[in-house]
Amino acid sequence: MMKKLKLHPCGNFKERYEDELHVFSTDFGKLSSMIGLLLLFSLVPYVGGSYVLYILNMMGIAAIAAVGLNLLVGYTGQISLGHGAFLGVGAYAAAVFATRFSAPFWMAVPAAGLITAFVGLIFGLPSLRLKGLYLTISTLAGQFIIEYLLVHWENVTGGTMGITLPAASIFGIDLAEDRSFFFVIYMSLAGLVWVAVNLTRTKYGRAFVAIRDNDRAAEGMGIPIFRYKLLSFAISSCYAGLAGGLWAYYMVSITSEPFNLLLSVEYIAMIIIGGLGSIAGSIYGAVFITLLNEGLRWGTDFLMNTSLFPEIGLTIAPIREFVFGLAIVLFILFEPKGLAEVWRIIRSSFKLWPFSY
């Protein structure tokens, strides 16, 4: 006897709170994500070449951090301009654990997540007294202070030389290859997305949303705002730390250079372009920004290497910065809800065809 498959109703017929809380509103959603995951792990790593896998891995790392940032910004409504620095804290924490304490990969990365969560907690402390743009500015200061420490706390971080990590291996399996690292990154991503999606359904996630929508009303309803804001900071930085730890192992050697303000801005751009307050949106945004970066780099390289216009290639390099800014501006002006909303509109126009109302 087969269970009757649930389909999309032609309207909103939810009668109970449990219906609202479903991750997948139909069985097809569940089925298609299962198939998607299966294809991701069984087909993609064997079809893609090493360059494709490299881009996919960078995307996966970016997506982990972006999901974390979206929990803080999109769900709790606290704008952070220091996410790039937290990624750096994670990367350095993993590197220090791996080199100083010769911790194995499976210990160093989660430890990096915990350390970063703790650092995030410290930089979340100003939220005790500050909100809105004052908090944003204090996270900006956090970005600069962490950046300074990464360069100048030399006996821990190795200064401008950075740290070189030992090769990653997990349970005896060597992770030096792009393909084997692909599995680590995407399994972590899948697990962390699962945690994030379910977190938003629990009392914690709902408290976050309440704080975002109206902090006074939330307080009035008995939500200890400060504790939840700190929790949100910690969770978000933990995601950044895990992503940073994976980054460090994947890149093998790290310096403080990439973890600058631009990276923080890139992450904010990801969640805005993807869609604030949407876990799927964070992934779309990570994919979009990584592809944009890679496409622009490819375009510049291509123009520089063609014998016809090498000088055009050189002058066109700053165009990357311009296009990046333009993408942010255009999304904010024309589709502030991001790619998640675009995807929803496309889907519903298929669903409602030919009788859209």
Place this chain on the structure above:
Amino acid sequence: MDFFLQLLVNGICIGLIYGISAMGFVMIFKASSVINFAHGELLAIGAFLFLTLVTWAELPVYAAFLLTLVGSFALGFIVERLFLRPLIGEPLIEVIMLTVGLASMFKGIMLFIWGGNLHTFPDFLPETLTLQWGTIHVPPVYVAALIIGLLFLTLFGLFFKYSSQGIFMRSVADNQSAALSLGVHVKRVFALSWGIAALVAAMSGIVLGIMNGINVHELSSIGLKVFPVVILGGLDSIGGAVIGGILIGLLETFTGGYLSTSLKDVLPYIVLVVILLVKPYGLFGLVEIERV
């Protein structure tokens, strides 16, 4: 002692320029509650515009200066009209990110046109501007900075006190809906504040360019240094911005002189965090009791 006095004078002059560039930032914030992350880029654009007019178009210095001010005013006006106006009433993060995006766009355009190298202005300040008190030597740029700074402070003081547009701007800053109901054209005030902010930024960009040379990255990073300045002075206080600027300038030159040059760049931000924790509305900011 001489070293101390020299640092003091340098700090005050640099701080005044910080204060003046922060003034433009505060003006935008006061009028429209927008935090402008593209302020450093506006500053750099002003400096480069002046450079182009002086070296490429070979205009006399005063004509180039006036044209730069007019051009920057127009730029600020256009930016508000095209990008900021559609976002009136939108959430904070979108407005902040829009200015971040604008900053990135401006930087790209500037790097495309002028490249990332260090440019210098031709020497046009007369040597007679140099001040010499005993062993303390004040180069002409610093004297010019002092003069321009004080001049613009007075001009803006008068503008806000007596001109009708200045009074409109103050009224919007004070209470937007009350101003609206009394017939103040609030959108025009927004545009005007962006124009004036860009103009002021351009001017401080020129002065900083004469001091340290013109480089896209250097000048745009000044836009971020504005944050400690305005937080120290109080986000919505124009006078506070100037005093905050001088304090941060002094802090920077003294750390640079006595402690280390690398600490100099991060110390303002540490001060920023401390002030935010202890006295978030700054020295002269309007205290709004808002429990978190």
